[in-house]
Amino acid sequence: MSLKIKVCGMKYLANIKALAELEPDFMGFIFYPPSQRFIGVEFERNDVANLPPEIQRTAVFVNAHLHEVIEFANLYGMKTIQLHGQESPEFCGELRAKGFKVIKAFGVDENFNFEILNAFVEHVDFFLFDTKTSAHGGSGLIFDWRILQKYNLDKPFLLSGGLSPDNLAEVLKIEHKNFYGVDLNSKFEIEPALKDIEKLEKAFELIRA
Incomplete structure (x- = not known):
């Protein structure tokens, strides 16, 4: 089964429509x-x-209040929520109880302690591993993917952080039974929030080959 593809940071209608044709x-x-x-x-x-209904529209929040997350996700008809801050397992669980799919993101570096994920396992659908920086994602930086071998929970994860046309072939060599998908963002942009559809098309072909 090929990896799932998430493209994040969309904003402009024509760009959204063009990406939808690639069926992320x-x-x-x-x-x-x-x-x-x-x-x-x-x-x-x-x-x-x-x-198209098969594209999971994902609302990304950072340390927002629970009622804000629910309100905005419902307003825009988004059933999948990605949490990119210091949200608690209980916070994730409350969203799941309301019928949302939950992706919990963590910034990873060589000192990351995978044991902190234990408390989240029952409350999320996916983990997302991004490069640890002072910002919340979108840094364009990668981390040492070998550290993923320390992840041994039975919960699928997506990989983020500096994935680009130059390193995608290496990403596809990562062997882990719970490696579920890739999250493509800043390295596939013409400018922030405007995706390079041609670059993405080539990436989709490579991933789905």
């Missing part, structure tokens, strides 16, 4: 105002409402 498994929209890829207040519900 997940399409991410960032509801975090400090982000360069924040969807902004002009964003229309219709921009995502008409996406």
